[in-house]
Amino acid sequence: MVTVxxxxxxxxxxxxxRGHSLISEYDVASTMKDVARLAxxxxxxxxxxxxxxxxxxxxxxxxxxxxxxxxGYAPNNVASSLxxxxxxxxxxxxxxxxxxxxxxxxxxxxxxxxxxGYPVMLCDSERDLEQERWYLKILRAHLAAGTIICxxxxxxxxxxxxxxVGIMPIVTVDHIIRAGDYDSVVLDNVAASRMIMRHIxxxxxxxxxxIAGQQHLVPGRDRLVGFVEALRDAGLDVVPEFVxxxxxxxxxxxxxxxxxxxxxxxxxxxxxxNNQMLIGVMRAIAExxxxxxxxxxxxxxxxxxxxxxxxxxxxTVRQPVDAMADAAFNLLLERxxxxxxxxxxxxxxxxxxIRQSCVAPATPSRFAAPDAPx
Numbered sequence: 001m002v003t004v005x006x007x008x009x010x011x012x013x014x015x016x017x018r019g020h021s022l023i024s025e026y027d028v029a030s031t032m033k034d035v036a037r038l039a040x041x042x043x044x045x046x047x048x049x050x051x052x053x054x055x056x057x058x059x060x061x062x063x064x065x066x067x068x069x070x071x072g073y074a075p076n077n078v079a080s081s082l083x084x085x086x087x088x089x090x091x092x093x094x095x096x097x098x099x100x101x102x103x104x105x106x107x108x109x110x111x112x113x114x115x116x117g118y119p120v121m122l123c124d125s126e127r128d129l130e131q132e133r134w135y136l137k138i139l140r141a142h143l144a145a146g147t148i149i150c151x152x153x154x155x156x157x158x159x160x161x162x163x164x165v166g167i168m169p170i171v172t173v174d175h176i177i178r179a180g181d182y183d184s185v186v187l188d189n190v191a192a193s194r195m196i197m198r199h200i201x202x203x204x205x206x207x208x209x210x211i212a213g214q215q216h217l218v219p220g221r222d223r224l225v226g227f228v229e230a231l232r233d234a235g236l237d238v239v240p241e242f243v244x245x246x247x248x249x250x251x252x253x254x255x256x257x258x259x260x261x262x263x264x265x266x267x268x269x270x271x272x273x274n275n276q277m278l279i280g281v282m283r284a285i286a287e288x289x290x291x292x293x294x295x296x297x298x299x300x301x302x303x304x305x306x307x308x309x310x311x312x313x314x315x316t317v318r319q320p321v322d323a324m325a326d327a328a329f330n331l332l333l334e335r336x337x338x339x340x341x342x343x344x345x346x347x348x349x350x351x352x353x354i355r356q357s358c359v360a361p362a363t364p365s366r367f368a369a370p371d372a373p374x
Contacts, residue, residue, distance in 0.1 A: 030071040039067035090118045091139035091147030097124040100304035108325030127152045136164045146332045150174045154216035169335030175218045183331040185346045192317045192350035193226025203360045209242035209267035211253045223273045246277045253280030268361040275302035297358040312356035
């Protein structure tokens, strides 16, 4: 058998030659026994100092810490986790990490987890349900303490979810799955759409189109519901050609917008159901030789850092992402700590951010509100 010493050359008891440097045996694979031997204390004392499970005198504590520093010792968390049946790792599964909403969510969850000593394993499913399922199985296999998931599939997709996750606690964000079994954190998406539409209609727009998201997802479905309700509240009809489905993707929204702008009577305002589709809408307007908001007003759900950097600046509905992330993490901690209470479903209130991308149409209608903010 080839040993480490045989590979790098033993030059004395406990000391080996690597290149031109002498190294200690501890540099190869330090253990708690090594720490105890160097600090001249018992294994129980080392364990107590590292875990904080019992009082140890300042003198012995300093000796242990000095030995740990000298050896570069790190506890074997994997072995410890196998004994306990869980780790302190948190899983976070999102459908598209490039989407600013999910990027901000990731940042907020990691910030909260770091303060409490929980590392986060981030998984980007790319809206692929098989990939999402594979990640959940990996998280379970790695004994994750729990997982926050922004699911990409319809509710029926998760009928057998327990086969993949076992007893691992799950909290859903943005989209609700198996409401009777799992906690959730979502935006009031109907209110968000109504908020935007009331603003657009108050400016005098009667020909308003929507680029909607997938209807199997709560945000896609509820945002379309809010759009329809707002039109009907204003006494306006839903024009079938004005309802396009952009799948929450920029390129799809670009194609949908081109189709809208090619209509004999195009819409005077376009409502994009998320931020990535908003970018696709703006690109299509620019490439069509039109201008926002002079030719077409635009608004969207999901504020993001660039919204105020566009020209014109973009009217959006803002989600309280940091508060939603904090709530999701707290719900997960409750489950990790053993609560068996009925699932909680937290709904957050949106905020309208009025900027320059929505103005009155070139031909005002009877719905115009002269004193409404532009």
